Amino acid sequence: MRWRGAVPLTMPRISTTPLSMSQSSLRQLDIFAQLIASGSFARCAQDLGIAVDIVEREAGSLELRLGYRLFDREGDKVRPTAAGLKTARALTQLSQGTPESWAPPALDAVAPPEPARQSILLAAPAPVFGHFQEALAAFEAANEDIAITLDLGIHLATDAARAFARGTADIAYFYALEDPVDPPARYGWSEQLNLYVGDRHPLASAAAAPVEDVAAGGLLAMEARGGLRSITDAALARAGIDPVRPVLESDNMFDILAALRAGDGCFPAFGPLARDLGRMDGIRRLALDRPLPAIGIWQAVRPEAEGSVAVGALADFLFL
Numbered sequence: 206m207r208w209r210g211a212v213p214l215t216m217p218r219i220s221t222t223p224l225s226m227s228q229s230s231l232r233q234l235d236i237f238a239q240l241i242a243s244g245s246f247a248r249c250a251q252d253l254g255i256a257v258d259i260v261e262r263e264a265g266s267l268e269l270r271l272g273y274r275l276f277d278r279e280g281d282k283v284r285p286t287a288a289g290l291k292t293a294r295a296l297t298q299l300s301q302g303t304p305e306s307w308a309p310p311a312l313d314a315v316a317p318p319e320p321a322r323q324s325i326l327l328a329a330p331a332p333v334f335g336h337f338q339e340a341l342a343a344f345e346a347a348n349e350d351i352a353i354t355l356d357l358g359i360h361l362a363t364d365a366a367r368a369f370a371r372g373t374a375d376i377a378y379f380y381a382l383e384d385p386v387d388p389p390a391r392y393g394w395s396e397q398l399n400l401y402v403g404d405r406h407p408l409a410s411a412a413a414a415p416v417e418d419v420a421a422g423g424l425l426a427m428e429a430r431g432g433l434r435s436i437t438d439a440a441l442a443r444a445g446i447d448p449v450r451p452v453l454e455s456d457n458m459f460d461i462l463a464a465l466r467a468g469d470g471c472f473p474a475f476g477p478l479a480r481d482l483g484r485m486d487g488i489r490r491l492a493l494d495r496p497l498p499a500i501g502i503w504q505a506v507r508p509e510a511e512g513s514v515a516v517g518a519l520a521d522f523l524f525l
Contacts, residue, residue, distance in 0.1 A: 207295050219428065226417075232263060233263045233264070233266060233267040233457075234263055234267075235253070235365055236259075236260055236263045236267075237264065237267055237275065237292075237293070238248065238262060238315060239252055240260070240276065240283055240393040241285055241289075241459075244282060244283060244284065245281050245282055245283065246260050246261055246264075246281050246283065247281050257363070260272045262459050263457075264276065264283075265458075265459070266457050266458040266459050269458040269478065269481055270331075270427075270456070270458055270478065270502055271292070271331040271332065271335065272331060272332030272336075272477030272478055272481075273286075273288050273331075273332075273334070273335030273338065273477065274288065274289070274475060275288065275289035275292060276289055279519075286439065287314065287338070287342060287357055288334075288335065288338050291338075291355065292331075292357075299319070301312060311513060323350060323351050323352065323515055324351075324352045324353075324354055325351060325352070325353050325354070325375050325376065325513075325515060325516055325519055326354050326356065326373060326374045326375045326376070327353055327354065327355050327356070327374070327375065327376050327377075327519070328355075328356040328357075328358070328359035328364075328365065328368055328373075328374035328376070328377040328378070328379075329355070329356075329357065329359060329377070329378035329379075330357065330360050330378065330379070330380065331357045332433075332476045332477050332478065333378045333476075333502055334355065335477055336476075336477075336502075337523050340522060340525075341353065341523070341525050343522075344394075344519060344522050344523075351515050351519075353519070356368070356373065356374060357436065358432075359374065359377050359378070359379055359432075360379060360431075360432025360433065360435065360436065361379055361380060361381070361432060361435060361436065362381050362385040362387065362388065362390070362403065362503070362505075364377075364379060364381050364432070365377035365379045365388055365390075365505055366387050366388050369388055369507040369508070371503070372509070373505070374475060374507060375506065375507050375510040375513070375516045376504065376505070376506055376510075376516060376519060376520050376523070377504070377505050377506075378393070378502055378503065378504050378508075379502075379503055379505070380432075380436040380441060380500050380501065380502060380503075381436075381500075381501050381503050382436075382440060382443065382498055382500065382501065383501075385503060385505075388505040388507075388508075389505065389507035390502055390503035390504055390506075391503065391524070392501060392503055393501070393502045393503060393504050393524065394484075394501075394502055395499040395500065395501045395502070396475040396476045396479070396499065396500050396502065397475060397496070397497070397499050397500075398440045398441075398473055398475045398479075398497040398498060398499065398500055399473070399474065399475065399479055399490050399491070399497065400419060400470065400471040400472065400490070400491040400493065400497070401465060401472045401473075401474055401479070401482045401483070401488055401489065401490055402465060402468070402470075402472075402488070402489060403465040403466040403467065403468050403469075403487055403488055403489075403490065404468075404472050404487050404488075404489065405431070405466070405467065405468030406465075406470075406471070406491075407421065407422060407468070408422055408466040408471075408491060409468075409489060409491070410498055411491075412492060413491060413492055413493065413494040414485070414492060414493055414494065415490060415493075415494050416445055416446060416493055416494060416495060416497075417445065419446050419471055419491075419493075420446050420447045420448075421471060422470060422471060423452040423470030423471070424446075424448060424450075424451040424470050424471055424472070424473070425440075425451055425452065425453045425455075425461050425464050425465065425469065425471065425472040426438075426448065426451035426453070426454050426473075426489045427454065427455070427461075428454050428455065428456045429454065431456065436500055437473045437475070437500075440473070440498045440500055441473060441497070443498050444495075444497045444498060445486070448473075452464075452470045453469070454468055458478075462485070462488070465487075466487045466488065467486050471491055472495075475500050476500075487520050496505055504520065504523070504524055506520050
């Protein structure tokens with residue numbers, strides 16, 4: 206079938222927040238929204254009554270955790286990237302699904318009402334969205350009669366199965382360590398889980414540190430309610446590393462980075478976050494005596510949506 210026009214990625218809903226809803230997460234989302242509205246670090250800081258360096262740090266931490274850039278920076282000025290705008294549109298309805306009142310200022314101007322279109326509900330972890338945002342843009346440029354709603358709250362096969370049962374996702378990407386049974390899915394790609402340490406960590410200079418020694422040196426982790434924490438904990442446990450008692454749990458990546466550089470523990474990461482950590486001064490990938498499990502990314506289609514030509518076309522387009 207030939208597709209025409211452009212697909213607007215309206216993305217008005219997040220069924221579960223893409224970040225665990227800690228106080229730090231809410232603060233980052235509030236700063237993100239205010240940056241969209243103000244277009245300036247200084248103006249954002251003034252509007253929120255906080256220091257400019259806090260705005261810059263929290264915005265950078267949010268980008269690091271999501272795995273893609275939200276803003277282009279020109280001195281003090283900021284301009285949302287295409288992915289930043291689409292994320293902003295998704296977050297405009299966040300207050301409907303959480304008890305906290307988080308109403309992004311001036312985002313209505315970002316997502317004006319649009320004519321009714323065929324809707325496809327696409328669910329994926331935020332870092333996975335970063336992986337195929339260019340493919341989504343290409344599909345957008347080729348269609349005008351399809352609206353794609355993005356849910357950044359899916360992380361595991363159980364999340365996808367629940368979303369399919371509720372009818373809140375047509376296509377879902379999720380993390381799994383092995384071939385999932387429910388929902389049936391096709392394998393997309395794998396991302397290697399690695400451990401990262403600071404130069405001061407006792408194991409930093411080891412040529413091949415025993416996996417059994419890792420937990421004794423302390424683990425750093427994101428907060429327990431997040432989907433990324435669940436899959437990394439499962440992978441660590443499979444490798445024989447007890448992830449239950451981390452020395453630090455934080456959703457603020459700058460807290461994690463500070464602890465890493467101080468030598469306080471190891472931090473597990475994969476995908477875009479791991480690539481960013483590997484480029485940072487004072488932080489290195491820990492060399493182990495055997496590899497940790499790879500984390501697979503799988504794509505599933507809701508059975509009731511399999512007969513849809515548009516859903517099939519988007520699923521195949523993203524899969525290629």
